[in-house]
Amino acid sequence: MSVFVNKETKVLCQGITGTQASFHIQRSLDYGTKVVGGVTPGKGGTLHLNLPVFDTVKEAVAETGATASVLYVPAKAVKSAVKEAADAGMELVVSIADGVPLKDMLEIKQLLKGTKTRLIGPNTPGIITPGEARLGIFPENIHNPGRIGIVSRSSTLTYEAVLETKRAGEGQSTVIGLGDDVLIGMDFIDTLTAFHNDAQTDAIIMIGQLGGAFEEVAAAWYKQLEHKKPVIAFVAGNAVPFGHKMGYAGDIITKGYISVQDKKDALSDAGIIVVDHINDIHLKLAGLK
Amino acid sequence: MNIHEYQAKHILSRYGIKIPKGMIAYTPTEARAAAEKVSGRGPWVLKAQVQSGARRKGYFLEKDAGGEGGIRVVRYRRHIAETAAQMLGSTLVTMQTGPLGKKVSRIYVEAFNEVERNFYMALAVSRVAAELTLLVASLKDEDILKAALNKPDKILKVKLDIAGDTRPEQVREVIDFLKLKPRSAAHLEKLINGLHRAFLENDASMIEINPVGVLKNGDLIALDAKISFDDNALFRHPDILTLKDDCEISERELQASRYKFTYSEFDGSVGCIVNGDGLALAAMDLLRDKNIGTACFINVKGGVDKDKIASGIKIIMTNPRVEGILLNILGGFLRCDLIADGIVSAASEVGLNVPMVVRFEGTNKERAREILENSRLPVIWADTMEESVDKLAVALEEAA
Numbered sequence: 001m002s003v004f005v006n007k008e009t010k011v012l013c014q015g016i017t018g019t020q021a022s023f024h025i026q027r028s029l030d031y032g033t034k035v036v037g038g039v040t041p042g043k044g045g046t047l048h049l050n051l052p053v054f055d056t057v058k059e060a061v062a063e064t065g066a067t068a069s070v071l072y073v074p075a076k077a078v079k080s081a082v083k084e085a086a087d088a089g090m091e092l093v094v095s096i097a098d099g100v101p102l103k104d105m106l107e108i109k110q111l112l113k114g115t116k117t118r119l120i121g122p123n124t125p126g127i128i129t130p131g132e133a134r135l136g137i138f139p140e141n142i143h144n145p146g147r148i149g150i151v152s153r154s155s156t157l158t159y160e161a162v163l164e165t166k167r168a169g170e171g172q173s174t175v176i177g178l179g180d181d182v183l184i185g186m187d188f189i190d191t192l193t194a195f196h197n198d199a200q201t202d203a204i205i206m207i208g209q210l211g212g213a214f215e216e217v218a219a220a221w222y223k224q225l226e227h228k229k230p231v232i233a234f235v236a237g238n239a240v241p242f243g244h245k246m247g248y249a250g251d252i253i254t255k256g257y258i259s260v261q262d263k264k265d266a267l268s269d270a271g272i273i274v275v276d277h278i279n280d281i282h283l284k285l286a287g288l289k
Numbered sequence: 290m291n292i293h294e295y296q297a298k299h300i301l302s303r304y305g306i307k308i309p310k311g312m313i314a315y316t317p318t319e320a321r322a323a324a325e326k327v328s329g330r331g332p333w334v335l336k337a338q339v340q341s342g343a344r345r346k347g348y349f350l351e352k353d354a355g356g357e358g359g360i361r362v363v364r365y366r367r368h369i370a371e372t373a374a375q376m377l378g379s380t381l382v383t384m385q386t387g388p389l390g391k392k393v394s395r396i397y398v399e400a401f402n403e404v405e406r407n408f409y410m411a412l413a414v415s416r417v418a419a420e421l422t423l424l425v426a427s428l429k430d431e432d433i434l435k436a437a438l439n440k441p442d443k444i445l446k447v448k449l450d451i452a453g454d455t456r457p458e459q460v461r462e463v464i465d466f467l468k469l470k471p472r473s474a475a476h477l478e479k480l481i482n483g484l485h486r487a488f489l490e491n492d493a494s495m496i497e498i499n500p501v502g503v504l505k506n507g508d509l510i511a512l513d514a515k516i517s518f519d520d521n522a523l524f525r526h527p528d529i530l531t532l533k534d535d536c537e538i539s540e541r542e543l544q545a546s547r548y549k550f551t552y553s554e555f556d557g558s559v560g561c562i563v564n565g566d567g568l569a570l571a572a573m574d575l576l577r578d579k580n581i582g583t584a585c586f587i588n589v590k591g592g593v594d595k596d597k598i599a600s601g602i603k604i605i606m607t608n609p610r611v612e613g614i615l616l617n618i619l620g621g622f623l624r625c626d627l628i629a630d631g632i633v634s635a636a637s638e639v640g641l642n643v644p645m646v647v648r649f650e651g652t653n654k655e656r657a658r659e660i661l662e663n664s665r666l667p668v669i670w671a672d673t674m675e676e677s678v679d680k681l682a683v684a685l686e687e688a689a
Contacts, residue, residue, distance in 0.1 A: 020622075075521060098590070101522035102414060103492055106451045109419035125621050137591075137622040139651035154567020159619040159651055160674065180566060182494070183419050209567050212416035236570035249413035249495050252424055252433065252444060277578075278571050279675035 003149065003174045003194040003201070004092055004118070005068060007132035012066035012090075013038040014057065014073055014081050017048050020137075021072035025049055028070075028134045036064040057088040068092040070126065070135040075099035078122055082108050086117040094135045098123035098181070105183035112185070119185025124177035125155050138175070146171020148285065149195035151188060152207035153178050153214065154236055160278050161205045161234075168285035173201040182211075188218035196229055203230040203288055205281060206272075208263055210237030215263040223270035231272045232284045235263045290518045291340040292532045295397040297514035300491065301498075304483035307476075307510045311399035313338070320373035320398055324366065328400035332364045335372055335398055337381050339391040340537050342499070342515065347383035350390055354379035359393070362401060369398075388556055394536050402510055404502030408467055409433055410480070411497040412449070412488045421488070423447040423459075423481065427467050433499070451489070455481045472507030480509050491529060492522035541585070541604050548597040550589050552604060557582020559681065560611035562602060564589050564623050568674075572617055575678040581685065584610035591622035598631035599638075606639050613644045613685045617674055620651030629657035633664045641666055644684035648677040 005011075011028075015021050016038025026049055029035055037052045037060050044055030054060035057069065069090045073081045075097045085093045100122045112119060120127055126136015130143040139159065148165045150172055152158040158177045165172055176191050178184050188206060195201045208215040215235060222231065237260045264274045273284050292300075298308040312323035324333045337344055337359035344359035355372075359381045363372050373396055382390035409426040425445040428436055436443045445466040447459050460478045469477060480501065488496050495517040502510045523530055535543055545552030551566065559581055563569045569586040576583055585608055592598045605614060618628050628649070648671040649657045661668055669684060671677035 076524070099521045101492060101525070102494055102519040103451070103489065103522060106414065106419060106421060110451060139619075139621045142651060152567075154565060154570075155621075156563070156565025156568040156619045157571060159621060160568070160571070163650065163673070182414065182416055187417065207567070210570065214417055217417050234571075236567045236574065249411035249424055249497050252411070252426075253413055253415050253422060253446075277575060277675060279673050 002129040002132065003191070003198050004176070005127055005129050005133040005135060005174070007032060007034065007129075009068050009133055010034055010036045010064060010066040011133065011135060012036060012057065012060050012064065012069045014069055014071045014085065015077070016040055016051070016053060016072070017043055018072055022049060024072065024137055027140065031134045031140050032131070033133045033135070036066050057084045057090065061088045061090070066090070068135065069094070071095040071097070073097065075101070075122070079104040079108055082119060083111055086112060086115050090117055093117055093119045093185075094124065094126045095119065095121035095185070096124060096126060096136055100181065102182055105181070109183060109185075118190065120176060121179040121181075121185060123155070123181045124179035125158055127174065127176045129174045130172050136177070142166070143175065144171040147173055147200060147202040149173045149198070149201040149204040150175040150207075151178060151191040151195070151204065152176070153180065153184075153209045154207055155180055157207045157234070157236060157278060161207055161281060164205070164279065164281035165285065167282035170285055173198060180209075187214055189221045192218060192222065192231070196225070196227070201229065203232065203285070206231055206233045207278075208233060208235035208267075210235075210260055216266045219266040219270040219272065222272060228271060230288050232281055233264075233267045233272045233274050234278045234281065235260045235267070235274070236278075290520055290523060290529070290533055291537070292516055292518070292529075293338040293340060293397075293534060294336060294514055295338060296532050297496075297516040298511060300516060301483060301487055301496075301511055301514055304487045305479050306483040306487075307508060308514070309334075309399045309402050309510060309512065311397050313395055314373060314398055315377070315395050317370035317373040317377065320396060321366070321369045323398040324363075324369045327398060331366065332362050332401040333369065333398055334401050335361045335363055335369070335376065335396050337376050337393040338395045338397055339381050339386065339393055340534070341381075341383045341385040341391060343383040343385055344381065347381050347386070349376070350380040350382060359383070392536065402502055402504065402512065404504055404510070404512070406503045407500035407512070408503070409499050410484065410501050411495065411499070412484050412493070413495045421449045421451055423449050423463070423484075425463050425466060449485055455485050469503070470507060473503060473509060476507060476509040487516075491516075492519045492525060493517065494519040541608060544604055545587055545601060548592075548601055550587055550592070550597075550601045552585065552587045554585045555583045557584050558610060558612040558685075559583050560605035560608055560614045561586035562589065562605055562614065562616040562618070563587070564591070564618050564620075568617055568619065572615060572674060572678065575675060576615070579678065579682045581682060584608060584612075589623070589628070593623070593627070595627050595630050595634070598627055599634040602631050602635040603639055606635055606641065611643060612688070613681050614646070615677055615681050616645065616647045617677060618649050618651075620649065620653060624653045625649040625651060625657035626653040626660060629660035632668075633660060633666065636664075636666055644669065644681065644688055646671050646677045646681040646684065648672065648674060
């Protein structure tokens with residue numbers, strides 16, 4: 001068990017012939033990920049990294065039975081790539097590139113509504129189930145299989161959380177980077193729900209960040225949960241004195257939830273273990289035993 | 290990317306939104322000429338053009354800039370040049386600029402408009418719901434933030450479509466909420482639709498009119514305007530890119546942006562080199578716990594170009610505020626060895642004269658360590674982020 005991806009998950013790569021895609025797909029293959037093919041329009045019928053390349057996602061799905069797709073396409077192509085994946089009935093889409101326009105993301109979120117397609121990212125290191133599947137750009141050598149789920153809004157702090165599980169003598173069930181962007185696909189609630197339903201996950205680390213009210217919303221959800229797994233949370237951004245912000249609209253939209261302390265208070269109040277320093281996570285993990 | 294008020298107003302006026310008559314001025318003489326052009330008689334409003342809110346309640350760092358804030362009403366023509374001279378070249382500090390403030394390079398001279406009442410209107414994106422949200426409040430600008438926190442029902446939020454115009458019933462909802470007189474109804478519809486189109490057609494991330502004034506005849510006028518554009522979509526808008534004011538950002542920030550790195554300056558003494566904003570935030574938090582302030586941070590993201598990385602590191606090394614350097618790199622996409630190469634090449638050009646703590650993790654970290662050890666640069670090694678901050682604190686104390 002694990003969440004969203006495991007060693008049986010058939011993975012497709014959109015934009016497979018690019019340099020970064022080739023590098024990372026090869027690493028994912030070496031890691032044991034069941035990558036079954038790639039899509040690059042105009043290169044259908046060829047082989048790349050010994051995998052069949054298709055012109056469209058639909059053809060690829062029909063031929064390979066892939067249910068997850070990892071996108072290494074450039075930011076401006078993300079919207080059409082996600083749409084194509086969703087139209088082909090893909091269950092999971094992981095979009096790596098940073099720099100996807102906000103308006104494109106608004107449209108992506110709208111078109112995914114009511115479909116079975118879940119999006120991770122954009123601007124994410126992806127998702128990894130240690131020892132089974134790697135979709136994205138994770139440095140796989142720092143991971144090891146275990147029973148701690150990790151979900152993070154900060155790409156680089158995801159790695160920091162992984163190292164903390166190691167320091168506590170633990171491994172990870174699945175690690176998910178939600179993405180650093182203003183608008184993201186799956187959020188804390190989607191992923192925490194999955195971890196709660198996963199028999200292999202005993203506890204969860206969540207890494208929040210300044211901006212938006214994702215943590216507050218997740219806290220409210222966790223609070224009403226009947227059967228809770230322990231969650232340890234860290235929120236970055238306490239020392240930021242002034243953002244390069246303009247106007248008040250952003251603060252108004254989050255109902256004035258503007259500081260890291262607000263987020264920490266909301267999480268604590270919901271029964272989540274909040275650490276002030278990310279390097280304290282391993283102590284709290286040890287304390288759970 | 291942010292633009293100035295006068296630029297934002299000109300964009301909004303293209304979408305049928307009424308704005309006061311105004312002209313930009315770079316010198317006191319230009320200010321006086323501008324005043325004469327925009328209105329035959331006073332009062333006039335002189336507005337410091339820095340990209341920040343709360344300018345009225347801000348203050349100038351320079352004593353000879355006078356005691357008033359960045360927005361001044363001038364009644365008599367003979368005072369225009371004098372007031373303009375006080376503001377131009379001075380540094381305005383507001384609650385949004387930070388303590389260093391921003392230098393005023395130009396002022397916008399407007400005709401003063403008598404209004405019956407004001408209201409707040411903005412268009413922004415709700416992140417959790419992933420929706421375009423129109424915000425409306427019948428408040429004075431100083432109360433907006435407090436209302437958001439304490440009286441959320443005083444703020445109307447309307448979800449707008451991401452394609453097409455605002456629907457008539459949505460306009461109706463805003464009219465009722467604001468209790469506007471019927472003669473303003475058509476003007477309000479024009480205002481909301483203008484705002485909606487300006488937002489979508491220009492890939493804005495936020496547009497705020499704080500406030501909208503209601504004129505005696507019922508017409509609505511944008512007395513202020515702020516527009517932020519989505520940096521990720523600027524490639525679709527070369528015309529907007531030309532509005533970028535390089536004076537608004539520091540020379541170093543500008544340099545970093547050329548390499549697609551993010552760079553921010555604060556008023557502390559440590560320079561941070563990281564490959565993620567979250568990592569920067571976490572490092573700054575740890576430094577603050579030791580009462581050490583951050584001078585600047587650069588996020589080299591997933592850089593793959595050695596020379597660009599070296600140039601980025603040089604920006605930190607040459608910042609005169611920097612008394613110590615904290616480097617935290619968690620290699621994934623980014624390879625640690627490229628960073629090590631970058632450090633060596635930057636140090637050979639500009640020298641490394643302050644303590645530097647280095648912490649590598651992830652892709653190619655052993656190779657990176659080898660490179661730095663071979664270079665014989667006096668870097669201090671750390672294994673965790675916490676340790677890196679501890680060691681830097683000790684080194685700074687020793688250096689002092």
